[in-house]
Amino acid sequence: MKVRSQVSMVFHLDKCIGCHTCSIACKNIWTDREGAEYMWWNNVETKPGVGFPTQWEDQEKYHGGWELNDKPKNPELKLKLQNRLQTFTNLFSNPAMPTMDDYYEPWTYKYGDLFNSPLGDDQPTARPISRIDGKPIDIESGPNWDDDLGGSNIYAVNDPLLATMSAEEKQRLFSIEQLFYFYMPRICNHCLNAACGAACPSGAIYKRAEDGVVLINQDKCRGWRMCVSACPYKKTYYNWSTGKSEKCILCYPRLESGQAPACFHSCVGRIRYLGVLLYDADQIEDALKVPDEQLVQRQRDMILDPHDPKVVAAAKESGVPDGVITAAQNSPVYQYVKEWEMALPLHPEYRTLPMLFYVPPLLPVLNATQPNGTQRVETDLFSSLENARVPVRYMSRTLAAGNDELVIKSYQKMIAVRIYKRAETVGDVTKEEADAALAKAGMTAEEAEAIYHLTSLPNYQERFVIPPYSREGDIEELYDPQQRKAEMGFGKRQGPQRGL
Amino acid sequence: MLEIMLFVVFPYVALAVGIVGTIYRYLTNQYSFTSLSSQFLENDLQFWGSTLWHYGIIPTTLIHLGGFFLPKLMFIMHSTPETLYLAELAGKVLGIMALVGAGIMLYRRLTVSKIREITTPVDWVILSLLFGQVFFGLILAFLYRWGATWFLHTATPWIESLTFFQPAPQYVTALPLAHKIHFLTGFLLFALMPFSRLVHIATFPFSYMWRRFQLVIWTRRKVV
Numbered sequence: 001m002k003v004r005s006q007v008s009m010v011f012h013l014d015k016c017i018g019c020h021t022c023s024i025a026c027k028n029i030w031t032d033r034e035g036a037e038y039m040w041w042n043n044v045e046t047k048p049g050v051g052f053p054t055q056w057e058d059q060e061k062y063h064g065g066w067e068l069n070d071k072p073k074n075p076e077l078k079l080k081l082q083n084r085l086q087t088f089t090n091l092f093s094n095p096a097m098p099t100m101d102d103y104y105e106p107w108t109y110k111y112g113d114l115f116n117s118p119l120g121d122d123q124p125t126a127r128p129i130s131r132i133d134g135k136p137i138d139i140e141s142g143p144n145w146d147d148d149l150g151g152s153n154i155y156a157v158n159d160p161l162l163a164t165m166s167a168e169e170k171q172r173l174f175s176i177e178q179l180f181y182f183y184m185p186r187i188c189n190h191c192l193n194a195a196c197g198a199a200c201p202s203g204a205i206y207k208r209a210e211d212g213v214v215l216i217n218q219d220k221c222r223g224w225r226m227c228v229s230a231c232p233y234k235k236t237y238y239n240w241s242t243g244k245s246e247k248c249i250l251c252y253p254r255l256e257s258g259q260a261p262a263c264f265h266s267c268v269g270r271i272r273y274l275g276v277l278l279y280d281a282d283q284i285e286d287a288l289k290v291p292d293e294q295l296v297q298r299q300r301d302m303i304l305d306p307h308d309p310k311v312v313a314a315a316k317e318s319g320v321p322d323g324v325i326t327a328a329q330n331s332p333v334y335q336y337v338k339e340w341e342m343a344l345p346l347h348p349e350y351r352t353l354p355m356l357f358y359v360p361p362l363l364p365v366l367n368a369t370q371p372n373g374t375q376r377v378e379t380d381l382f383s384s385l386e387n388a389r390v391p392v393r394y395m396s397r398t399l400a401a402g403n404d405e406l407v408i409k410s411y412q413k414m415i416a417v418r419i420y421k422r423a424e425t426v427g428d429v430t431k432e433e434a435d436a437a438l439a440k441a442g443m444t445a446e447e448a449e450a451i452y453h454l455t456s457l458p459n460y461q462e463r464f465v466i467p468p469y470s471r472e473g474d475i476e477e478l479y480d481p482q483q484r485k486a487e488m489g490f491g492k493r494q495g496p497q498r499g500l
Numbered sequence: 501m502l503e504i505m506l507f508v509v510f511p512y513v514a515l516a517v518g519i520v521g522t523i524y525r526y527l528t529n530q531y532s533f534t535s536l537s538s539q540f541l542e543n544d545l546q547f548w549g550s551t552l553w554h555y556g557i558i559p560t561t562l563i564h565l566g567g568f569f570l571p572k573l574m575f576i577m578h579s580t581p582e583t584l585y586l587a588e589l590a591g592k593v594l595g596i597m598a599l600v601g602a603g604i605m606l607y608r609r610l611t612v613s614k615i616r617e618i619t620t621p622v623d624w625v626i627l628s629l630l631f632g633q634v635f636f637g638l639i640l641a642f643l644y645r646w647g648a649t650w651f652l653h654t655a656t657p658w659i660e661s662l663t664f665f666q667p668a669p670q671y672v673t674a675l676p677l678a679h680k681i682h683f684l685t686g687f688l689l690f691a692l693m694p695f696s697r698l699v700h701i702a703t704f705p706f707s708y709m710w711r712r713f714q715l716v717i718w719t720r721r722k723v724v
Contacts (some may be wrong), residue, residue: 198713203703243534499532
């Protein structure tokens with residue numbers, strides 16, 4: 001058993017209000033620079049919808065992620081993008097490279113015209129101009145271009161996932177006055193089997209062993225841009241100005257000083273949880289060589305119980321510091337992912353082992369067959385899941401590689417907690433009905449209370465259990481600060497400017 | 501005197517500048533080592549330009565280097581008329597591919613406004629020189645036939661003499677102007693490497709062939 005620690009995340013979609021505060025917090029800190037304007041290390045998508053970049057889930061177009069060969073006896077993983085030799089033949093022009101048209105062309109406005117236009121009969125306007133060549137442009141797409149357009153027959157119909165759904169399910173998603181959509185905030189998943197890193201010809205992309213953050217070494221990146229195609233989530237971005245790829249760094253400078261990443265910290269709906277997961281790195285390969293439906297379960301099996309003395313001993317042997325083990329024991333992510341089995345990874349079928357998990361959105365889950373989707377709570381909610389306005393199939397395609405049971409189980413727990421709390425606070429549901437709901441979801445009253453608390457009432461310290469880093473004490477000193485006392489500091493002293 | 505300057509001093513200076521400059525830049529500003537790809541901004545012309553260019557110029561360059569440093573092997577390889585024909589044909593095809601590629605790349609930088617915006621002055625210098633270099637190379641190939649053979653008796657001994665620090669410029673000084681321009685531009689391009697995006701040649705990712713897919717980096721624990 002090779003125990004490693006990973007700073008992992010849970011996003012509770014049932015709480016996301018789609019305000020994009022996370023995206024703005026990230027943008028203000030990290031990507032408000034030339035060449036990075038179009039990058040959204042954190043973005044919020046409306047689902048069903050095309051996403052950002054457009055139709056990123058269509059791997060027949062972008063060739064992201066890993067593929068399992070169809071030999072059950074001798075399963076092998078390979079990058080969907082290309083094999084090692086093709087990496088060299090495609091080096092000069094990457095055939096699966098998304099271009100700026102798949103994202104959007106960043107723009108600003110000629111505000112100066114508002115002040116400097118000559119006197120005339122008409123009001124001066126500030127025309128949009130490209131932030132690349134300064135020419136006037138017609139804005140045809142942008143970040144969150146299909147925001148809130150869940151039922152749109154221009155945008156949402158192009159959601160790649162709809163291809164896998166029945167006509168009846170599709171109709172349910174697009175029926176007038178019954179429209180349904182939810183928000184999906186996305187950041188880098190900091191995968192255990194990252195496709196971006198595997199595809200990088202220069203070997204510039206690596207995982208930090210101490211916390212599992214996946215980073216691009218900006219000095220080693222040579223701009224071969226294979227990571228952009230290989231990441232199935234399209235979360236590495238090519239900086240057209242500096243000629244380097246960039247991605248979400250999980251705000252590691254903030255983590256190292258004990259703060260939650262900016263997108264987590266600023267989240268208005270408090271949907272985000274951050275904590276350590278201990279996992280067995282020896283199981284990574286085998287966990288991916290299974291049929292799609294088993295992927296989530298195998299990933300859960302890899303995640304170790306930090307309360308188990310055997311795991312603790314193995315973790316210590318593998319060099320996981322005591323503080324990190326304690327953080328893993330208090331991790332809200334562990335509770336959602338493993339104990340309660342409510343949080344699911346995004347598109348596990350890409351086989352990158354993403355370490356960001358989503359609790360599926362419950363509302364509006366009520367029966368589609370009732371007028372206006374209304375229904376009394378105490379009627380049989382569980383059987384209505386099959387007819388829910390959100391087809392379970394859509395969620396299972398998104399979060400469970402098509403395994404409906406996992407999504408239903410997560411929903412059942414959420415509904416049971418609701419019924420349980422309703423019996424307690426509103427009183428129009430009897431205690432017997434509440435107990436029956438808990439039993440059906442396979443949970444105890446204590447668990448329901450714990451889920452309720454962590455979902456609805458958690459404070460900062462409960463949502464973000466950041467492991468102690470103490471790098472200044474742990475890490476070998478490469479530079480003696482005393483020797484450098486009178487200097488300008490050490491490290492990179494030049495800005496990330498385009499080379500010659 | 502001028503000949504000594506051009507065909508002895510200049511090559512040495514160019515090589516020294518190219519090698520020392522590239523190493524210096526790598527040590528002091530590794531961040532600037534990148535191909536500066538602009539495929540993200542424009543994909544269609546990029547495919548034809550870059551693919552034709554690289555697939556043409558890389559074999560051509562390797563064949564030139566083979567002629568310099570493995571002349572016996574090259575001689576054997578076109579010692580019969582049939583193989584000589586083949587060598588000539590291959591050289592011309594590759595050269596035309598590179599020329600068309602460079603032409604497309606120049607056209608693309610001139611006409612696509614986004615690409616033009618991110619083109620630096622040194623990009624123009626490099627691209628024009630590369631285009632010219634391939635152009636003169638093709639002139640030699642078409643006007644002075646059987647270059648595969650006379651190459652081995654002119655350029656090869658000259659380069660060899662430079663390699664062993666016993667410079668013998670007389671091997672090339674009598675050649676026509678087109679040859680001289682081609683030789684000198686070659687060394688000039690080498691000298692310009694550290695001052696341009698050509699440094700990406702020096703970091704061709706050979707190690708990807710055998711490296712592990714996943715890289716995990718541990719912080720170095722302090723030894724107490």
